[in-house]
Amino acid sequence: MRIVLLGPPGVGKGTQAKLVAAKHKLEKISTGDLLRAELANRTELGKLAEQYMRQGMLVPDDIVNKMVAEKIASLGPGAGFLLDGYPRTIAQAVALEAALQTLGANIDKVIAFQSDENTLLERIRGRAEIENRSDDDAQTALNRFRIYQQETAPLIDHYKKSDLLIEINASGDIETVNNLVEEALAG
Ligand code: B4P
Numbered sequence: 001m002r003i004v005l006l007g008p009p010g011v012g013k014g015t016q017a018k019l020v021a022a023k024h025k026l027e028k029i030s031t032g033d034l035l036r037a038e039l040a041n042r043t044e045l046g047k048l049a050e051q052y053m054r055q056g057m058l059v060p061d062d063i064v065n066k067m068v069a070e071k072i073a074s075l076g077p078g079a080g081f082l083l084d085g086y087p088r089t090i091a092q093a094v095a096l097e098a099a100l101q102t103l104g105a106n107i108d109k110v111i112a113f114q115s116d117e118n119t120l121l122e123r124i125r126g127r128a129e130i131e132n133r134s135d136d137d138a139q140t141a142l143n144r145f146r147i148y149q150q151e152t153a154p155l156i157d158h159y160k161k162s163d164l165l166i167e168i169n170a171s172g173d174i175e176t177v178n179n180l181v182e183e184a185l186a187g
Contacts, residue, residue, distance in 0.1 A: 002083075010120040016174075077104060108164070112155075115171045
């Protein structure tokens with residue numbers, strides 16, 4: 001199984017990714033986590049990514065595409081995986097399709113989470129208290145919402161056209177959302 005999780009900042013992609021990957025024994029590829037690990041290790045890639053992330057901007061496509069393509073290639077052709085937070089632009093979706101084609105693989109389902117902005121801001125505020133992420137202050141979060149609408153929301157139509165999209169209301173608690181995800185995967 002190869003799954004993509006899409007959705008606005010703070011909607012719970014990372015939270016659901018952990019649950020789904022554990023249950024279905026899938027490799028979890030979270031671009032946010034991979035980039036934060038590069039930052040923590042002060043690599044050249046990390047230093048570059050930090051300039052974008054702390055302003056709530058997307059890291060340039062070529063950097064993220066290369067990072068994901070290498071990760072997918074390292075898993076081998078038959079591997080199941082879950083992509084959390086990738087693709088986030090149409091250019092990333094095109095790059096993902098090319099990377100999968102070289103392996104003779106394809107995406108099975110794209111899950112798009114939705115919720116209202118107040119719920120998302122509340123969750124990000126809660127995460128800020130626990131995780132101290134530099135992109136979780138209110139102003140940066142608003143910037144991330146704006147960029148989501150411009151850059152990432154068009155992916156919903158992109159995946160609707162290929163009939164892979166399942167839209168899920170992510171406003172409920174973690175267990176409720178997880179039940180909806182499992183129903184969608186079973187269907
Ligand atoms: P991400 O790490 O993907 O972060 P996110 O979108 O804010 O969060 P997510 O939706 O995973 O929410 P979470 O589960 O934590 O991206 C961070 C940054 O990295 C981006 O802004 C960008 O700069 C860069 N980046 C990443 N991928 C990129 C790409 N492909 N291209 C370019 N740049 C990229 O949930 C949020 C909080 O809510 C948590 O505290 C959680 O406990 C809580 N929560 C979750 N679900 C809940 C529920 N159902 N009910 C109540 N609380 C819930």
